[in-house]
Amino acid sequence: MRLGSIFSAVPATLADQPVTGFAIDHRKVAPGTVFGAFRGARFNGEDFIADAVEAGAIAVVASDQADVPSSVAHIVDDEPRRAFAQGAARYFRPVPSTVAAVTGTNGKTSTAEMTRQLWHMAGFGAASIGTLGVTTSFDQNRTGLTTPDIVTFLNNMSGMARQGISHVIFEASSHGLSQFRTEGLPVKIAAFTNFSRDHLDYHGTMEAYFAAKMRLFDEVVDSDGTAVIWADDPKSLEVQERCETRGLKTLSVGEAGDDIVLVSRTPTPLGQVLMVEHQGKTYRISLPLIGAYQAANALTSAGIAIAAGDEADQVFDHVARLQPVRGRLERAVIASNGAPVYVDYAHTPDALASAISALRPHVTGKLICVFGAGGDRDSGKRPEMGKIAQAHADHVIVTDDNPRGEDPSAIRAEILAAAPDAEDIGDRRSAIAHALSMAGSEDIVLLAGKGHEQGQIIGRGEDQRVLPFDDVEVARQVAGEAVA
Numbered sequence: 001m002r003l004g005s006i007f008s009a010v011p012a013t014l015a016d017q018p019v020t021g022f023a024i025d026h027r028k029v030a031p032g033t034v035f036g037a038f039r040g041a042r043f044n045g046e047d048f049i050a051d052a053v054e055a056g057a058i059a060v061v062a063s064d065q066a067d068v069p070s071s072v073a074h075i076v077d078d079e080p081r082r083a084f085a086q087g088a089a090r091y092f093r094p095v096p097s098t099v100a101a102v103t104g105t106n107g108k109t110s111t112a113e114m115t116r117q118l119w120h121m122a123g124f125g126a127a128s129i130g131t132l133g134v135t136t137s138f139d140q141n142r143t144g145l146t147t148p149d150i151v152t153f154l155n156n157m158s159g160m161a162r163q164g165i166s167h168v169i170f171e172a173s174s175h176g177l178s179q180f181r182t183e184g185l186p187v188k189i190a191a192f193t194n195f196s197r198d199h200l201d202y203h204g205t206m207e208a209y210f211a212a213k214m215r216l217f218d219e220v221v222d223s224d225g226t227a228v229i230w231a232d233d234p235k236s237l238e239v240q241e242r243c244e245t246r247g248l249k250t251l252s253v254g255e256a257g258d259d260i261v262l263v264s265r266t267p268t269p270l271g272q273v274l275m276v277e278h279q280g281k282t283y284r285i286s287l288p289l290i291g292a293y294q295a296a297n298a299l300t301s302a303g304i305a306i307a308a309g310d311e312a313d314q315v316f317d318h319v320a321r322l323q324p325v326r327g328r329l330e331r332a333v334i335a336s337n338g339a340p341v342y343v344d345y346a347h348t349p350d351a352l353a354s355a356i357s358a359l360r361p362h363v364t365g366k367l368i369c370v371f372g373a374g375g376d377r378d379s380g381k382r383p384e385m386g387k388i389a390q391a392h393a394d395h396v397i398v399t400d401d402n403p404r405g406e407d408p409s410a411i412r413a414e415i416l417a418a419a420p421d422a423e424d425i426g427d428r429r430s431a432i433a434h435a436l437s438m439a440g441s442e443d444i445v446l447l448a449g450k451g452h453e454q455g456q457i458i459g460r461g462e463d464q465r466v467l468p469f470d471d472v473e474v475a476r477q478v479a480g481e482a483v484a
């Protein structure tokens with residue numbers, strides 16, 4: 001592809017240059033690359049323009065003020081990240097024919113994974129992109145971010161389309177939306193799960209955080225697309241009105257939903273029975289997953305599949321066959337004394353409340369909750385999480401999550417300030433061992449905050465280390481040691 005066919009504002013002398021790729025990191029530039037130079041949180045990408053040109057960049061997308069040598073094209077834009085994304089989207093072709101996105105504070109990964117499963121069961125080549133990585137029916141590749149950078153994102157999209165994958169759903173994180181990491185390709189469906197506190201270290205205020213999420217509905221989804229909205233959240237009506245103002249079709253789901261109405265939900269020992277109404281028909285679905293939050297995510301996924309054109313009877317049939325999502329209320333082991341141990345990725349106040357209430361109907365004894373909070377992330381959520389755990393669990397053990405660059409005991413102290421009855425055990429393995437040792441046969445242990453994560457992140461910058469750590473594996477080891 002020629003540079004002039006990707007960017008119209010290229011001087012005629014450079015328009016015929018063949019483009020070989022796109023990069024936002026100068027270390028990934030090769031001859032023929034278009035380099036995006038962005039001002040970021042840690043670096044100013046404009047400082048690397050000379051190096052990028054030296055490495056063979058033929059065009060630089062950057063602000064007007066950037067210093068770009070005249071030998072290469074300078075694509076000027078007030079929002080260079082967006083201009084770069086639009087250009088890259090012309091280059092990375094083809095793309096899957098059905099692309100959906102999901103945003104919300106909690107439930108993105110679960111909804112994306114369940115939608116992928118529903119599409120797979122319907123016989124489509126399906127994939128998801130999100131916190132768990134790029135997942136297809138055959139494999140999973142971690143990207144390190146929930147919403148990967150724009151080059152990784154588009155490159156994966158076109159790679160998958162070439163492999164015959166027609167249906168892809170991606171998680172649109174608020175960081176990703178505000179950094180234009182997922183632009184340029186037609187998004188047919190945008191879903192909203194819920195909104196509560198998270199990421200205030202980055203967005204500053206709840207208003208700014210909400211506005212970042214709303215870009216998905218205001219700008220990213222196609223104007224003739226559909227918004228699938230979980231209707232039982234305090235923000236749902238606002239999202240619905242916003243979508244209607246833009247002229248999007250909407251499909252709302254939940255007890256207060258208009259299109260997929262959750263009439264009742266009855267927990268069973270290993271799952272729950274959902275009574276659902278859709279277009280005048282009533283469906284009885286035995287969902288093999290526990291917890292109100294998993295029912296919400298499963299029905300939102302059903303809404304996405306129906307919005308994408310799948311037949312409702314078949315979709316609800318398939319909901320009854322959904323497999324658990326890694327690290328989301330995953331039953332890791334039954335401790336030697338008979339107590340089930342669940343691992344869950346609850347790392348926000350609202351998620352912790354949801355995880356505890358999901359397990360509550362299944363506990364006859366004590367609900368023992370082990371959790372912490374990540375360092376170098378929104379610190380205001382720590383006392384809120386402490387308060388929720390103290391109020392809703394029967395015994396709380398505060399431990400380390402990913403301390404990153406912070407003093408782990410100071411993070412725990414911020415949680416403990418709001419959970420004065422909790423025990424304080426910094427070392428996560430010891431905390432898990434202690435929880436399992438104190439649990440009786442009627443009890444349930446919840447290990448919250450790290451879900452599928454495979455490591456514990458300690459330190460910052462050059463000194464950062466990731467020590468192998470997997471809550472599920474540690475729980476199994478500890479349970480095994482107790483038996484031995």
Ligand SMILES: CC(=O)N[C@H]1[C@@H](OP(=O)(O)OP(=O)(O)OC[C@H]2O[C@@H](n3ccc(=O)[nH]c3=O)[C@H](O)[C@@H]2O)O[C@H](CO)[C@@H](O)[C@@H]1O[C@H](C)C(=O)N[C@@H](C)C(=O)N[C@H](CCC(=O)O)C(=O)O
Binds near residue numbers: 037040045046048147
């Ligand atoms: C705060 C944040 O979101 N940062 C992400 C963002 O960085 P940034 O644009 O601020 O980049 P920067 O590091 O300051 O550098 C500026 C520019 O210079 C370039 N550069 C930099 C150094 C160099 O030597 N050469 C070079 O060219 C960089 O590629 C970049 O384009 O873009 C980078 C490239 O894609 C990401 O690696 C980086 O993720 C950091 C590591 C991160 O931890 N992000 C987390 C907070 C995040 O994004 N989380 C969300 C939400 C999670 C969820 O709720 O599920 C996610 O989507 O994962």
Ligand SMILES: Nc1ncnc2c1ncn2[C@@H]1O[C@H](COP(=O)(O)OP(=O)(O)OP(=O)(O)O)[C@@H](O)[C@H]1O
Binds near residue numbers: 146328345350
């Ligand atoms: N619909 C929901 N309502 C409330 N809480 C939820 C919901 N879905 C998930 N959760 C909670 O949030 C945790 C994370 O779920 P999930 O990974 O699906 O969310 P996410 O939005 O992808 O999170 P992240 O922002 O880290 O990517 C779950 O383990 C659970 O505790």
Ligand SMILES: N[C@H](CCC[C@H](N)C(=O)O)C(=O)O
Binds near residue numbers: 450
């Ligand atoms: N165990 C985690 C969860 C992080 C979730 C992630 N989405 C983020 O906040 O970036 C932590 O706080 O380190």
Ligand SMILES: [Mg+2]
Binds near residue numbers: 108110130131132
């Ligand atoms: Mg996620």
